[in-house]
Amino acid sequence: MYTFKLDNGFSIDLEKNDKVFTPTGTSKVLVEAIIENVKDKKKILDLGCGCGAIGLSLFKNNIVKEPIYASDVSEEAVNNFITNSEKHKCKYIAKQSHLLNEWNENQFEMIVCDVSAISEEVAKFSNWFDVTSCKTGVDGSDLMKEIFENVEKYIKKPGHFYFPIISLSNVDFIKEYSLSKFKKIKKIKRFNWPLPEEMMKHLEALKKLREKKFVDFKEVLGMVICYTDVYEVSFE
Numbered sequence: 375m376y377t378f379k380l381d382n383g384f385s386i387d388l389e390k391n392d393k394v395f396t397p398t399g400t401s402k403v404l405v406e407a408i409i410e411n412v413k414d415k416k417k418i419l420d421l422g423c424g425c426g427a428i429g430l431s432l433f434k435n436n437i438v439k440e441p442i443y444a445s446d447v448s449e450e451a452v453n454n455f456i457t458n459s460e461k462h463k464c465k466y467i468a469k470q471s472h473l474l475n476e477w478n479e480n481q482f483e484m485i486v487c488d489v490s491a492i493s494e495e496v497a498k499f500s501n502w503f504d505v506t507s508c509k510t511g512v513d514g515s516d517l518m519k520e521i522f523e524n525v526e527k528y529i530k531k532p533g534h535f536y537f538p539i540i541s542l543s544n545v546d547f548i549k550e551y552s553l554s555k556f557k558k559i560k561k562i563k564r565f566n567w568p569l570p571e572e573m574m575k576h577l578e579a580l581k582k583l584r585e586k587k588f589v590d591f592k593e594v595l596g597m598v599i600c601y602t603d604v605y606e607v608s609f610e
C-alpha cells in the first residue's frame with residue numbers, strides 16, 4: 375500500500391505494484407496545479423498513468439467525468455491503474471499504449487501528460503526509473519516532442535492539455551518547442567525540489583550534462599535544487 379499525499383492535506387491510498395513507477399513531486403505538482411485551475415468535471419485522459427496517482431486524485435477531487443481514461447506503455451502500470459480504479463470505485467477505460475497511439479477514435483476535454491520526460495542519461499543513474507521505461511533521448515525531449523506534434527487532434531475543443539517540464543531535461547528546448555506548437559500556453563505552477571541524496575554521487579556527470587543544456591539545476595548552500603514547471607495549453 376502506498377499513500378499519495380498533497381500539501382493541502384489530501385491523500386489517497388493506492389496499491390503499488392513493484393514494477394510500476396512510484397509517484398514523485400512531479401505527480402503532486404501536476405495534481406495541485408490542475409485542482410487550482412479546474413473547477414468542474416471533465417472527460418480526462420491520464421497519459422502515462424502509472425499506478426493512477428494523478429488520475430485518481432483528480433477523480434477524488436471531483437474533476438473527472440466518469441469513466442476516466444488512462445494509458446501507459448507498461449502493461450503492469452495499466453493493470454495497477456485498473457486495480458486502483460476499482461478500489462476507489464471510479465469507472466475507467468484503460469489500455470496499454472505508446473503515447474496517444476491507441477486513442478485514435480477518441481477526444482478528451484483534458485489530457486494530463488506525465489510520461490517519462492527526464493534525460494535518459496539521468497534516468498540511468500536514478501532509481502526512479504529502475505522499473506520504468508524512459509526512452510526520452512539524451513536531453514529528455516523525445517517523447518514530449520512526439521506528444522506536442524499529435525496532441526491537438528485528441529482534444530475536444532474547448533479543451534486543455536497539461537504537461538510538466540522537469541529540469542532534469544533540456545528545459546529551454548522543450549519550452550521553445552511547445553511555444554512553436556501551441557498558440558495559447560502558460561506556466562501555471564513551479565515546484566522546487568532537492569536532488570535526491572542517492573543521485574548526489576553523480577553530481578559531476580550532471581554538471582557535464584548541464585554544460586550541454588541537457589539538464590538544469592542550481593547549487594545553493596551545498597544543495598542541488600531542481601524544479602518542475604506545469605504548463606497549461608488551451609485549445610479553443
Ligand SMILES: C[S@@+](CC[C@H](N)C(=O)[O-])C[C@H]1O[C@@H](n2cnc3c(N)ncnc32)[C@H](O)[C@@H]1O
Pocket residue numbers: 395396397398401421422423424425426427428445446447448451471472473488489490491506507508509517
Ligand atoms: C514519471 S512516470 C509517471 C507515472 C504516473 N503518472 C505517476 O504519477 O506516478 C512516467 C510513466 O510514463 C510511462 N511511459 C514511458 N514511456 C511511455 C510511452 N512511450 N508511452 C506511454 N507511457 C510511457 C511509464 O511507464 C511511466 O508509468
